[in-house]
Structures are given as C-alpha cells and as structure tokens.
Amino acid sequence: MAAFIVRRLLAAVILLVVVSMMTFAIFFLVPKLAGMNSDQMALRYVGRGATAESIQATKERLHLDDPLPVQYGRFVQGIVVGDEFNYGPEVVKCPPPCFGYSFRNSQPVTALLIDRIPVTASLAFGAAILWLVGGVSIGVLSALRRGSVFDRAAMSTALAGVSLPIYFTGLLSLALFAYHWKLWPNGVNYVPFTTNPLDWAYNLILPWVTLAFLYAALYARLTRASMLETMNEDYIRTARAKGLPERTVVVKHGMRASLTPILTIFGLDVGLLLGGAVLTESTFSLPGLGQLVVDAVFGNDLPIVLGVVMVASVFVILANLVVDVLYAALDPRVRL
Amino acid sequence: MNRPVEQWASMVPVDDYAPTAFLDVRDLRIHFPTDDGLVKSVDGLSFTLERGRTLGIVGESGSGKSVTSLGILGLHKGQHARVSGQVWLDGEELVAASPEHVRRLRGKKMAMIFQDPLSALHPFYSIGDQIVEAYRVHNEVSKKQARTHAIDMLGRVGIPRPSERVDDYPHQFSGGMRQRAMIAMALSCDPELLIADEPTTALDVTVQAQILDLVRDLQAEFNSAVMIITHDLGVVAELADDILVMYAGKAVEQGSAREVFTAAEHPYTWGLLSSMPRLDRDRQDRLVPIAGSPPSLINVPEGCAFHPRCRFCELSAPLSLTEVPVMTETTPGHGVACHLEPAQRRRLWTEEVQPLL
Numbered sequence: 001m002a003a004f005i006v007r008r009l010l011a012a013v014i015l016l017v018v019v020s021m022m023t024f025a026i027f028f029l030v031p032k033l034a035g036m037n038s039d040q041m042a043l044r045y046v047g048r049g050a051t052a053e054s055i056q057a058t059k060e061r062l063h064l065d066d067p068l069p070v071q072y073g074r075f076v077q078g079i080v081v082g083d084e085f086n087y088g089p090e091v092v093k094c095p096p097p098c099f100g101y102s103f104r105n106s107q108p109v110t111a112l113l114i115d116r117i118p119v120t121a122s123l124a125f126g127a128a129i130l131w132l133v134g135g136v137s138i139g140v141l142s143a144l145r146r147g148s149v150f151d152r153a154a155m156s157t158a159l160a161g162v163s164l165p166i167y168f169t170g171l172l173s174l175a176l177f178a179y180h181w182k183l184w185p186n187g188v189n190y191v192p193f194t195t196n197p198l199d200w201a202y203n204l205i206l207p208w209v210t211l212a213f214l215y216a217a218l219y220a221r222l223t224r225a226s227m228l229e230t231m232n233e234d235y236i237r238t239a240r241a242k243g244l245p246e247r248t249v250v251v252k253h254g255m256r257a258s259l260t261p262i263l264t265i266f267g268l269d270v271g272l273l274l275g276g277a278v279l280t281e282s283t284f285s286l287p288g289l290g291q292l293v294v295d296a297v298f299g300n301d302l303p304i305v306l307g308v309v310m311v312a313s314v315f316v317i318l319a320n321l322v323v324d325v326l327y328a329a330l331d332p333r334v335r336l
Numbered sequence: 337m338n339r340p341v342e343q344w345a346s347m348v349p350v351d352d353y354a355p356t357a358f359l360d361v362r363d364l365r366i367h368f369p370t371d372d373g374l375v376k377s378v379d380g381l382s383f384t385l386e387r388g389r390t391l392g393i394v395g396e397s398g399s400g401k402s403v404t405s406l407g408i409l410g411l412h413k414g415q416h417a418r419v420s421g422q423v424w425l426d427g428e429e430l431v432a433a434s435p436e437h438v439r440r441l442r443g444k445k446m447a448m449i450f451q452d453p454l455s456a457l458h459p460f461y462s463i464g465d466q467i468v469e470a471y472r473v474h475n476e477v478s479k480k481q482a483r484t485h486a487i488d489m490l491g492r493v494g495i496p497r498p499s500e501r502v503d504d505y506p507h508q509f510s511g512g513m514r515q516r517a518m519i520a521m522a523l524s525c526d527p528e529l530l531i532a533d534e535p536t537t538a539l540d541v542t543v544q545a546q547i548l549d550l551v552r553d554l555q556a557e558f559n560s561a562v563m564i565i566t567h568d569l570g571v572v573a574e575l576a577d578d579i580l581v582m583y584a585g586k587a588v589e590q591g592s593a594r595e596v597f598t599a600a601e602h603p604y605t606w607g608l609l610s611s612m613p614r615l616d617r618d619r620q621d622r623l624v625p626i627a628g629s630p631p632s633l634i635n636v637p638e639g640c641a642f643h644p645r646c647r648f649c650e651l652s653a654p655l656s657l658t659e660v661p662v663m664t665e666t667t668p669g670h671g672v673a674c675h676l677e678p679a680q681r682r683r684l685w686t687e688e689v690q691p692l693l
Contacts, residue, residue, distance in 0.1 A: 234455040240411055241450070242470040242521070243443030256460055332505040333459060 004328055012321045019313040020079070024072050027306055038064040044302055079310070099307035104299055109307040112292060117311070119190055120288035122200065123207055123280060124273035130212035131219055132266060138216070139223025140255060146228065154220060161217025170210045170283035177206060188284045207284045211277060215269065223262055230258035260330050264323050271319020275312025355424035357384035358561050359408075359529055364421035364431075366400070366407045373634040377403040379585040380421075382663075385578075387528065390555065390562040392576030392593065394569060394608065396630045400585040401565045405531045408563075409448055410438035425529060444474040447527035451534035453514035457506040463490070463517045464502035471524045489520040493550060512543035516550065523554060530555070531563045536571060548574050569612045573597060581605050584631050584641035587663060591670030601672040601681040603646045606689045614693065624692065640675060648684060652676045 031041055042059040043050065050058075058064075063071060077083065082096040094100070099109035138158070142151040178184035188206055191199040230236065231254050239253040240246075276290030285291070289308055296304035328334040353362065366378040378400040385391045393401050406412060408423050413435040423430040425446060430438055450456035458466060467486035468479065477485070483502070490498035493516040506514055515535060522530060532551060536544040552575060555562050564575055572579055572593065579596040581589040581604060589602040600606055607626035628645040631637055639657045643649045649656050652675035661673040666681075674681065 234450060234452065235458040237406075237411065238450060238456045238521075239458070240439075241409055241442060241448045243439050243441070243473050244469070245439065245473075246414075253458055257458070260460075331460060332462075333507050 001328065004334075005325055008321055008324050012317050015317050016314065019317070020076060020310065021072070023306060023309050023313070024075050027302060028071060028075075029068060032068070044300060097310075099310065100303035102296075102301050102304050104301050109303045112304060113289070113307055113311055116287060116289045116292045117274075118192065119286055120274060120276055120281070120290065122190075122193065122204060123211065123277055123286060123288060124270055126201075126204055126208040127211040127215065127277075127280075128266070128270050128273070130208055131215035134212065135216035135219025136223045136259065136262065139220040140227050140250075142220065142224045143227035143231065144250065151224075155224070158217040158220045161213050162221065164214075166210060166214060166279040167283050169213055170207070170280060173206050173210055174284070188286070190286050207280050207286060210283070211273075211280045219262065219266075222265065223258065226258040226261060227254060230254050233257070260327065263330070264327060267319045267323030267326070268316070271316040272312075274315040274319070276308060353422065353424075355427060357424075358387045358426055359385040359563075360422075360424040361404075361408065362422040362424070364404065364407060364423060365419070366403050366412060367418045368416060369418065370634075375633045376585050376636060377633055378407060379636075381582070381585070381587055383580050383587065383590060385529075385561045385563060387561050388555070388559045389577045390564060390575050392572035392579045393563060393565045393582060394567060394572055394579060395582035396567060398630045398633065399582040400633075401567075401582055402533050404582075405448065405533055405563065405565055408529075408531065409442055409446060410435065411442075413438065440474075443470055443527075444525040445527060446529040446531065447522040447525065449515075449519050449522045449530070449532040449535045451537045453518040453538070454506060454511070456518060457514060459506060462503050462505050463509065464504075467502075467517070467521045467524050470521050474525045485524065486520070489524050490517065492554075493517070493520045493523075494546070495520070512539055512546065515539060515543075515547055519547070519550060519554070523558070526558055527560060528558075529561045529563070531565070533565045534567070535564070536566075536568070544571075551575065569608060581608065584636050585633060586641065586673065587671075588642065588673045589671065590663070591667075595667070595670045599667075599670075599682075600685060600689075601666055601670070601678070602674050603648050603676075603684075604642050606685070607645075609693055610689065640673075648676060651680065 028041075031044075038059055039055060041064050042055045042062065063074060066074075074083075078094070078096070078098040078100070080096055083094045083098045083100075084091055094108060095110075097110055099113075101108055102112065138154050142154045145151050174184075174187065178187050184203070184206060188203050191203055193200040231250075235257075236249060236253055239249045244253075274289075276288060276293055278290035278294055280286070281288040281290035282294060289311065293305060293308040295301070296308070361384070362382050364378055364381045365376070368375040368377060381400070381404060383391065393404065395401050403412075407417075407419055408425075408430070410430055410433075412419050419431055421431060425441070428441075430441070457463070461469075464483060464486045467489060468482040471477070471482045471485055472479075475482070487498045487502050490502060495501050495513060495516055501509075501513075506517070509517060515538070519535070530551075535551065536547050539547060548571060551562065551564070554560075562575075564571065566572060576593045579589075579591065579593050580587050581596070581602065583604050589596065589600065589605045596605060597609070600609060604626070607624075610624040611626060613623060626645055627647075631641055631644070637644050639655070639659055640646070640649075640652075640661050643656045646656070655675045659675065661675050663671045663673040665671050666678045672678075672681070676684070
C-alpha cells in the first residue's frame with residue numbers, strides 16, 4: 001500500500017511538471033511559433049495605450065528575449081522559490097508561488113487566487129455533498145424499482161437535468177426564488193464562512209442547488225446503470241443464495257460494488273470544479289476562480305489566466321491522486 | 337392415452353398432496369414473460385430426491401436445469417418469473433411460502449454451489465468474510481467463532497494453510513481453490529439439500545476429479561441430498577445415483593444411473609450418450625452429435641419437443657408431431673416420455689444405438 005501511494009505521488013509530481021510545461025508552452029511557445037516577436041508578446045502584458053518605453057521595460061522585466069528553456073526555468077523558479085521585480089525605485093519581492101502581477105490592477109496573482117479559492121471551494125464542496133447524496137440515492141432506488149413510476153419520473157427529470165445548461169436553470173431559479181418569491185430579495189451575495197456561517201450558507205443555497213441539480217442528474221443515471229449491472233452479477237445471486245436479507249444484499253453486496261466506480265468520477269468532478277465553476281459563478285456573480293479567469297481572459301490578463309490554469313491543474317491532479325488511493329483502499333484487486 | 341396426468345398434478349390442491357420424499361418437486365413450472373413472448377424455461381417438471389442420494393440433472397444449455405435449481409431455492413421470488421407447481425422440502429411447501437420464510441431456509445437447509453466461482457464470489461470481500469457472512473446469517477455466533485468455523489471449513493475442503501488463506505480475496509485463489517471455497521461456503525451451515533450447478537465446468541480435468549471426490553466425501557459425511565446439474569455425463573456417471581434428463585423444460589427420461597447408462601430408452605438420451613467421449617472403449621468412429629440445436633423456449637415444437645431433431649421421429653408419427661408425450665414407467669423406477677412403443681425402443685437401443693457407443 002505504501003509503495004503504491006509513493007508510486008502515485010511520484011506520478012503526480014511528474015504530471016505536475018508536464019502540466020507546467022504545457023501551460024508555459026501555451027502562453028509563451030505557441031505565440032512564438034505563430035510568428036509573434038517579443039515586442040508583440042510584451043504588448044500583451046501591458047495595458048492599452050502603452051508607450052514604447054513601457055513595452056521595452058516589460059520585455060526586459062519578463063526576459064522575453066531569452067531562449068525558451070531559460071524562460072521556462074525562470075517561470076518554474078517563480079513558482080517554487082519566488083521572484084523579484086525591479087520597478088525602478090524599489091525592488092518588489094514576490095514570494096512563492098509567484099505567478100507575477102495582474103497588469104490591470106497590479107495586484108499579485110497569488111493573493112487574488114488565495115482570495116478566490118474559498119469561494120469556489122465553498123460552492124464546489126457544498127454542491128458535491130448535495131449531488132452525491134441526492135444523485136446516488138435516486139439512482140439506487142431507480143435501479144431497485146426499475147420500470148416503476150418512481151424510476152420513470154426520476155429518469156425523465158434526470159434527462160432534463162443533464163440537458164438543461166446551468167445558465168438556464170440558474171437564471172430561472174434566480175428569477176423565481178430570488179426575485180419573484182423574494183426568498184433572496186438582494187440576490188446572491190457571497191459572505192465568507194468565517195464572517196457569518198449562516199449567511200454564507202443562505203447565500204450559497206441557490207448556486208449549490210443549481211450546480212447539484214446538473215450533477216445529481218448525471219450521477220442518478222450513472223448510479224442506476226451501475227447498480228442495474230451489479231445486481232445482475234453472479235455474486236449477488238450468491239449473496240441471495242446464502243439467505244442474506246435483501247437489504248444486506250443491496251447495501252453490502254450491491255452498492256459496495258456499484259458505487260466504487262462512481263467514487264472515481266466524483267473525485268475527478270470535484271477536482272475539476274475546484275479549478276473554477278465558470279458557468280455557476282458567472283450566473284450567480286460569485287467571485288470565485290471561474291469568474292476570475294473569465295474576466296482575465298476577456299481582459300487579456302495573462303498572468304492571472306496562467307495562475308488559475310496552474311491552480312486548477314493542481315486540484316485535478318490532487319483529486320486523481322486521492323481517487324487512486326481511495327480506489328486501492330476500496331477494491332482489493334488494485335493492491336498489486 | 338394417459339395425457340391428462342399432467343393436468344391432474346396441477347389440479348391437486350396443495351393441502352391434499354402429501355410429499356413422498358425429502359425433496360418432492362411436483363409439476364414445477366417457471367415461465368418468464370418477455371417482450372417476445374412467454375419463455376417456458378421449466379414446464380411441468382416432477383421428481384423426488386431422498387437424503388443421502390445424489391440426483392444428476394443433465395441436458396443441453398437452455399433445457400431448464402439451472403432455472404429449476406434457482407426455482408427450488410426460491411431465487412425467482414420477487415423477480416419477473418411466474419412460478420407454479422409445488423416444491424416440498426422436508427414436508428414444507430416452498431413455492432407458496434413467504435419469501436422471508438424461504439430466505440431463512442436458503443443457505444441453511446438448502447445451499448447451492450454455483451459454476452464459475454470467480455464471478456460468483458464477491459470481488460471486494462475476502463474469502464473468509466464471505467464464509468463468515470454465510471454462517472452468521474443463520475447462526476447466532478460471535479465473529480471470532482464464525483471465523484474459526486470458516487477456517488475449519490476451508491481446511492475440510494482441502495485448502496492448504498487455511499488460517500492464512502482465509503484472509504485472501506477471490507482473485508488471489510486459483511480456479512480450483514475458488515471452487516473449494518465456494519463449496520466451503522455452501523456447506524458452512526450443514527445444508528440438508530445441496531445443489532451443485534455445473535460445479536466443475538470451469539476447471540481442468542484433474543481438479544474436476546478432486547472436486548467431485550470432495551462432493552462425494554462431504555455428502556457421505558453430512559448425509560445430505562445432492563442435486564448435481566451438468567451437461568457432462570461423465571460427472572453424472574461419477575456421482576449420481578439417479579439421473580433426470582431434461583429437454584426444453586421437461587423431463588424426458590428419469591431412472592437410476594445404471595438404468596439410464598445401460599438401458600436408455602429416450603432418443604435424446606441416446607443422443608447425449610453417443611456424443612460423450614468414452615475412454616474405456618476402443619473407438620474407430622467419430623462422436624455422433626445430436627443434429628440441430630435446442631428449441632426456442634418461446635415456440636416449443638408441437639407434440640414431442642424433441643421431434644425435429646429425433647432420428648426416430650417417423651416411427652411414432654403422427655403422434656409425435658401433435659401430442660406431448662407423457663412420462664410413463666417402462667420398468668419400475670425408470671420413466672420415459674416418448675411415443676415409441678417400449679418394445680420398439682428397447683430394440684432400437686440394443687440394435688442401433690448401444691453397439692455404436
């Protein structure tokens with residue numbers, strides 16, 4: 001088991017290095033290959049109406065004329081040990097992990113990320129609990145009562161759930177619950193958990209439910225399919241032949257086997273969402289990573305985009321790692 | 337003709353029928369409604385089995401052997417199957433009994449060994465846990481006692497170092513060991529009726545022989561009634577006291593193993609015997625397979641279900657094309673469901689079939 005975890009950790013580190021290379025390549029290598037010279041590259045890192053001097057200064061600051069490997073080395077160095085920026089009168093220290101400064105408001109990207117991560121994490125974890133509990137229980141019940149009215153109703157709703165985009169269900173729920181029935185008269189305004197846990201939860205209910213609805217629909221369908229398949233397995237027949245009560249057959253033998261693959265998908269979905277629930281955050285104006293990156297993309301704020309991409313990758317890789325280890329703990333066949 | 341016999345059986349009220357044996361199956365019918373029509377997997381099957389005896393049920397795939405065994409265990413309850421008829425086990429009728437009551441008997445009074453133990457054992461639980469579970473459902477014992485019992489059972493079925501292997505998972509066992517573990521699980525509550533569904537299909541020949549020896553020894557020890565389901569006549573020859581030959585959900589021939597092997601009277605049984613390789617004879621010819629394939633259980637052929645594949649069909653025509661033959665005794669304890677005259681059958685057996693075996 002320990003060897004397995006070490007192996008997975010090593011793989012995760014290697015993956016992280018590859019991701020950093022890819023990210024770097026997308027932002028620095030691809031433009032170069034597309035024929036951009038260093039002046040044009042520097043132009044993307046300064047605001048509108050930049051002077052020739054500021055372009056030149058930026059070019060030097062970002063060392064855009066250095067060979068690519070050197071640039072990559074500096075990029076990694078910034079993340080690992082931090083960086084220093086010489087703005088003339090003073091030298092600004094950028095502690096690790098340093099992704100540079102937003103050129104639109106000159107704030108350090110790292111601070112922005114740290115500011116936004118709790119919002120996205122609140123949204124993602126809250127919704128994850130809702131959809132896991134809701135989706136899985138509906139899926140299991142549907143499978144056990146296959147063909148019943150409940151099954152049909154649940155699966156029709158689930159089909160609607162996976163087909164309706166967040167910006168539709170989100171806006172609809174806002175229109176109905178927040179503005180028509182005035183349950184959230186001021187709309188949704190994020191309040192940090194540490195400020196007031198009740199307000200935090202109150203303001204997140206609509207986003208949670210909206211996001212969870214989509215995923216719960218997906219999970220209900222997945223769980224139902226997985227459960228139906230499992231309940232047809234020979235070992236379920238064996239469990240019944242032993243004379244086990246049906247509840248034990250379903251919970252201990254059926255669900256244990258059918259939910260293990262669901263767990264894998266769950267881990268990956270949560271990891272992905274932690275990198276920014278773009279649509280939900282935009283719909284409900286939640287100041288999370290997703291909204292940060294959308295604004296950054298529209299504003300051509302490359303350091304922020306780069307920072308969010310790296311953070312999102314870390315979350316996905318971590319989620320993969322957790323899922324792998326959990327899977328090994330749950331499925332004895334994996335421990336080889 | 338004595339055709340109404342089948343109908344009588346289903347008309348006898350449950351209260352009026354007294355079972356004559358430890359296991360007495362009367363006119364069992366198991367039908368599955370599907371979109372394509374009614375699948376009559378088992379259609380009017382009757383047989384008896386006493387404690388200490390072994391009954392071999394043989395037939396091709398789809399003849400209703402496995403469905404019968406699952407029906408006896410009550411594993412079709414709550415499913416879409418329509419089950420009728422009677423299954424008497426030790427004086428209790430099981431078809432009409434409550435699912436909960438049958439569940440309590442399952443695993444304790446009657447147990448089953450499944451084929452393909454890799455898929456029949458749960459991949460996520462250790463062998464020991466699965467045996468402990470089977471034992472503790474029916475016995476009020478502590479986990480520790482149950483574990484000791486599981487180790488003991490594993491040792492009895494011939495697993496080496498059982499106290500270590502008890503914590504292994506099914507994928508860590510070899511095929512033969514998995515089947516032994518499966519047997520240990522089935523025997524953990526000392527069942528009085530043991531049903532083995534093709535227990536040796538997935539195993540190689542040497543392991544097959546070991547498993548069959550094991551079943552025989554354990555039967556002698558527990559004095560249980562054993563039903564062994566197989567398409568392998570070799571297995572039946574090895575183990576069974578009595579043989580029931582099934583075709584298309586019905587019994588076509590039943591009798592003592594000796595009778596069926598030495599004086600078979602049904603053309604289908606002849607076909608099975610001719611397609612069995614024999615090592616105790618010199619053979620010049622190829623094996624003779626039964627022509628054609630098993631019938632659809634939705635549209636079973638009119639008359640005798642075997643007639644489209646029967647070499648001797650014309651001899652009993654037109655009866656064989658229109659009338660369903662009824663199981664009748666030819667000699668005491670030996671029943672055959674065939675329209676051929678008994679004298680004619682015996683002549684065909686001695687003159688045409690037996691010399692070629």
